[in-house]
Amino acid sequence: MPRFAANLSMMFNEVPFLDRFARARAAGFEAVEFLFPYDFPAAEIATRLKDSGLSQVLFNAPPGDWAAGERGQAALPGRQAEFREGVKRALDYAAALACPRLHLMAGLTPAGVARDTLLSVYAANLAWAAEECGKAGVLPVIEPINHRDIPGFFLNTTDEAAAIIHAVGGPARLGLQFDLYHCQITEGDLVKTAERHMPLIAHMQVADNPGRNEPGTGEVNWPFVFQAIDQLGFRGWIGCEYRPKGETEAGLGWFAPYKS
Numbered sequence: 257m258p259r260f261a262a263n264l265s266m267m268f269n270e271v272p273f274l275d276r277f278a279r280a281r282a283a284g285f286e287a288v289e290f291l292f293p294y295d296f297p298a299a300e301i302a303t304r305l306k307d308s309g310l311s312q313v314l315f316n317a318p319p320g321d322w323a324a325g326e327r328g329q330a331a332l333p334g335r336q337a338e339f340r341e342g343v344k345r346a347l348d349y350a351a352a353l354a355c356p357r358l359h360l361m362a363g364l365t366p367a368g369v370a371r372d373t374l375l376s377v378y379a380a381n382l383a384w385a386a387e388e389c390g391k392a393g394v395l396p397v398i399e400p401i402n403h404r405d406i407p408g409f410f411l412n413t414t415d416e417a418a419a420i421i422h423a424v425g426g427p428a429r430l431g432l433q434f435d436l437y438h439c440q441i442t443e444g445d446l447v448k449t450a451e452r453h454m455p456l457i458a459h460m461q462v463a464d465n466p467g468r469n470e471p472g473t474g475e476v477n478w479p480f481v482f483q484a485i486d487q488l489g490f491r492g493w494i495g496c497e498y499r500p501k502g503e504t505e506a507g508l509g510w511f512a513p514y515k516s
Contacts, residue, residue, distance in 0.1 A: 258482045258490075258514055261287035261313050263461075263497040268504045277304040283505055284515040289314040289495040292322075294345070298352035305353060312353040313493045314397075314433075314459055318342035319361050328361025330385075330398075331378035331410045333369065343385050347392045357459050358396050359433055360385055362410040374410060379423050386429040397458050399433035402441040405468075412442055414453050421456050431458025435497065440465045440476060447484040454488050463498035470498050471510040478510065 262268070262285040268276035274296065280288055288310050293301055305312055320326030320338070329335035329342070346358055362378060365371075382396065389396045400417050401409045411417055417432050424430045434457045436446055443449055450457065464474030471478040485494075500507045 257516075258486055259287070259493050259516075260462075260511060260514055261285065261289050261311075261493045261495045263289050263495050265291040266497055266499050269500075270503060274300065274304055277308040277310055279504070281308040281310055283508055284511065285310070286516065287311040287313045287493055289493070289497070291316050292318070293349050293353070294318060298349045301349075302352050312355040314357040314359060314495060315346070315349070315353075315355060316359040316361060317346040320363070326363065327401075327406055327409060328363040330360045330381045331362040331374045332366065333373060333377050335363075336377070336381060339381050340384065343388055343396075347388065347394060350394050351392060356394060357431070357433075358389060358394050359459075360396050360398055362398065364406070364408045365410050375420075378410070379420060382420065382424045382430055386424055390429065395431050395458055396429075397431040397433040399435055399461075400438055400442065401435070402438040404441055405438070414439060414443065414449055418453055418456055427456045427458070432456040433459045433461065435461040435463075436476075436481065437461065437463035437465055437468060437497070446476070446481055450485060450490075451488055454490065457490060457492070459492055459495065460485070460490065461495040461497040463496075467501070468499050469501045470496075470507040473501055473507075479513075482514070 262280040264276040268279040293315055319328045329339045350358055385396045398417055400411050400413050403412055421430045432453055439449055464471050464476055466474055
C-alpha cells in the first residue's frame, strides 16, 4: 500500500510551522517532509518529530535567496562554493532529524550561458554532493519541475533527470524525486513514465492538476495511479506537496483508504 508523508510547508497552514507536526500525526500520517528547516533549530524540529512519533523523510538543501526568486544553485556557474556550504549545512540537519533523503535544486537557467556549461557544472556539483551525502548515509535526489510553476527552471523532464543520474553514477549515488504533479503538466502518461524510471525513483510527490490541490480535485484518476505505483513495487514515501483547497483536514478524504 502506498505510504504518504504530509508536506508541512503546504499542509496544516492553519497553525504555525512547529505545531503542524502534531496536526499531521493526529490526521493519520506517520511521516513528514517540508521545503526548508533552516528558520528553526534542528533540535527543536527533532523534538517535534519525536513527540509526534513521526519520521522525517525529505527536505531541500538551501536554495539561495528564495525570497528574491532563486530556486537552487546546483547547475549555476560561479555558485559552487555556496552550493557546497549549503549541502554541508543540510547534512547537519539531516543527521539531527534522521532524514534519509535530501533534495538538491538545480536552479534557474542563467541568460546567455550554454546548456552544456550548465550540465557540466550540474554533474560536477552532484557528483561532489553524492560523495558527501554518501558518507553521511543520505541519498541526494533531483527533481524535474514544470515550466509553468517555475519558468526557467533548469531541469524539466524525467528523461533529463535520468541522464544526469546515470552520468553521476546511478541510483545508488543519486536518486530521482518523481513529482507526479510536475510530470502531469510537462509530460503526462504518469503510470508509464513511473514504470520507465522506477529503478531510479527514490521519492515521489503528489498534487492534482490544475490548481496543485489535494488528490480528487482535478483531472487525474488517483486511485488508479496509486494502485499502479503499488503494483510497480514502489515502497518509498509519497510526499503530499499540495495546497489544500480549504481547511487541511477537511480535504483528507482521499487519504482515508491509505491510513495504516
